[in-house]
Amino acid sequence: MSLLNLLILFMSVTPADLESKMDDAMSLYAAGNFTRAILLLEEIDRYKDAPFYCSAKYNLARAYHKADLPLKGKSKYEDYLRSCKESSEDTKTAKTYLNQLIAEHFGAIKIICVDSGLMLKVDQGNLVPCPLDIPHLLAGDHHLSIFSGERLLETRSFKIIVKQETLLQIPAFARLTLKGVEGGGLLVDGLPVPVLSDGALLASGQRAIVVQRPACPDEARSLIFHPGQHQTLALSSCTKSNRTPWPWVVAGSGAAILGLGVVFYAKNQAAADGSDDKDLYYRLTLASYGLGGSLLIGGLSWQFWPTEGGDVAHGLNWQMVW
Numbered sequence: 001m002s003l004l005n006l007l008i009l010f011m012s013v014t015p016a017d018l019e020s021k022m023d024d025a026m027s028l029y030a031a032g033n034f035t036r037a038i039l040l041l042e043e044i045d046r047y048k049d050a051p052f053y054c055s056a057k058y059n060l061a062r063a064y065h066k067a068d069l070p071l072k073g074k075s076k077y078e079d080y081l082r083s084c085k086e087s088s089e090d091t092k093t094a095k096t097y098l099n100q101l102i103a104e105h106f107g108a109i110k111i112i113c114v115d116s117g118l119m120l121k122v123d124q125g126n127l128v129p130c131p132l133d134i135p136h137l138l139a140g141d142h143h144l145s146i147f148s149g150e151r152l153l154e155t156r157s158f159k160i161i162v163k164q165e166t167l168l169q170i171p172a173f174a175r176l177t178l179k180g181v182e183g184g185g186l187l188v189d190g191l192p193v194p195v196l197s198d199g200a201l202l203a204s205g206q207r208a209i210v211v212q213r214p215a216c217p218d219e220a221r222s223l224i225f226h227p228g229q230h231q232t233l234a235l236s237s238c239t240k241s242n243r244t245p246w247p248w249v250v251a252g253s254g255a256a257i258l259g260l261g262v263v264f265y266a267k268n269q270a271a272a273d274g275s276d277d278k279d280l281y282y283r284l285t286l287a288s289y290g291l292g293g294s295l296l297i298g299g300l301s302w303q304f305w306p307t308e309g310g311d312v313a314h315g316l317n318w319q320m321v322w
Helices: 003-011 015-030 034-044 053-066 070-083 088-105 246-270 276-304
Strands: 106-113 118-122 132-138 140-148 151-160 165-170 174-179 185-188 191-193 200-202 205-212 219-225 230-235 316-321
Touching (some): 015 053, 185 200, 246 276
């Protein structure tokens, strides 16, 4: 026999082993030692083929209940009622104990939201849409996280009281609507926020707003938002400038040629009268002054002459709507 088969044989649990564990668990249960009974019953609960599987599951639910572990007790009672189709009397008894457990440890909560589209997370649960109705939530303090999409807006605490239903209304958040920022982006406190047609929901308080648009400088504001406040951010049009660097290149070239003309003039003055060099430098001086001056004037005129579709001013215009 291989070592693997020996290991499997050694680790296998026989029906007699499970029956022995069940007897020990029930003895511990009867003695009020629920913690140790739970350990054995949890082990038996893993074997669905055990002949007393449902009995172990039922007693495990009862042990959780008596050990003051209401969440596990409720879950195991419900698991028993789903999994085990025993006599109607057993089912009735389990339901009675489940209702007793709920009455002892659980309350209810209903959460409604003024804003549509919000997502909620209670404690470490899953994201679910608002409104939210939880009929059985363990009594005590809980945490609620409120999201717009996947973006966290706010966290708050609430308390559940046994046998009572708590109504929690999430008031309207501040809303920021953008106009004239097609193709751009929005940053709130350094985090990207989707630019939606109906506006972006924001938590109240002071927020750093940055609007980003192609070919435009970022527009930034620090603004205080109040619950339910609606603000509209309208930006004037911003397009790419039609100006080019070539006018300055032409003007700079003209200035350089004028400088060269000054050099030619100095050499003309230094040359002997009647010499060929004096005549050459004179002609070069005139040519340099003429060409350089023309380029300089032409380049400056090109740069500053009004053109259609030139630089367009941009800026923020804040409108507050209550």
